[in-house]
Amino acid sequence: MTDKTPTKGTSGRGQRELRVRVKSAKGRKLSSTLWLERQLNDPYVIRAKKEGYRGRAAFKILELDDKYGFLKPGARVVDLGCAPGGWCQVAVGRVNALAERKNKPVGTVLGVDLQEVEPIAGAQIHQLDFLADDADALVKGWLGGPADVVMSDMAAAASGHKGTDHLRIIALCEAAAQFAFDVLEEGGTFVAKVLAGGAEIGLQTMLKQNFDKVANVKPPASRADSSEKFVVAMGYRGRGKAAQDT
Incomplete structure (x- = not known):
């Protein structure tokens, strides 16, 4: 009441x-x-209901894209752990997946998750474990080629122990980054949620070896009392080039 x-x-x-x-x-x-x-x-919860988004998290990717501009019309986007679908909804509009802007290239949005996700207009949704051996091949097949953007708002199930939860989400983010290395086009972007806590140093090193620019940011939609932040890695060098540079 x-x-x-x-x-x-x-x-x-x-x-x-x-x-x-x-x-x-x-x-x-x-x-x-x-x-x-x-x-x-929560003003973001209220806005999400008014604007038809499936959750307040949609505004996090909106704000990140406003700042870095990686969701371009015509881009092919993969959203890992896409449930409930707010990030896919944003991506559909930004990459013109519904071809609403006739004078702009038409993009593709692909969402994957372990659980079933209600259909999203303009997006392909697949129930898939991105850690499966054939996941990268399946994704590139569904996209019709490599991705321009791989993004992840995934979080491991909370244990109640801060240190353990931090390690789990960093491990999940590292796995998402490895997946991105397999499916991204050269010049592509990787965006993922992490938790501040110290163990992300290895992740940062790995991303800096594979991307031209790596930024860490806490968008306004991220609650002030949360330790979450987002890493935005741009300018993917490709598997071969990254190996040569290290």
């Missing part, structure tokens, strides 16, 4: 803005109540 309590400040129409307060309920932990209250008042 919720109620709406006036907060300071007014809207442009002179009406008081309302903050949703969640009342405690029998059997529900305080932490759950606080999480629910935060969700109901």
Whole structure:
């Protein structure tokens, strides 16, 4: 059950803005109540509902692309661990996968996940373990060639132990990077979520050996109290060239 309590400040129409307060309920932990209250008042959650995105995470990739411009019309994009689909939704619009802009190249968006994902207009969705031996060949076949962008918002299942969770997500990100090395076109971009904590040094070294530019950024849509950040690696050198440069 919720109620709406006036907060300071007014809207442009002179009406008081309302903050949703969640009342405690029998059997529900305080932490759950606080999480629910935060969700109901999160401006990105509210925007996602209004704009038709499947989650607030869509704004993270929007903000990253606004800054670095890797989702270009005509690009072929792979979204690893794509559920629930917000990143695919953004990519469809940015690469013109629905051919809505007749004067722009038409892109391709491919989402893969271990679980079934509801269809997304303009995107190909496949249930696939990207760690499978034939995953790279399957993806390139579905795309009709190498990818221009490989992106991942994946996170390993939380254990409750901060150090363990950090190591797990770094290992997952490293696996995603290795997959990207197999499917990316030269000059391509890899974008992935990581958690700050120290173990990402090896990941950073590996990416710098394989890409011309590696940036680490925390987009505004990423909650301030979260340790997540995103790595954006641009200008993939290709397997052969990376080996020669090291």
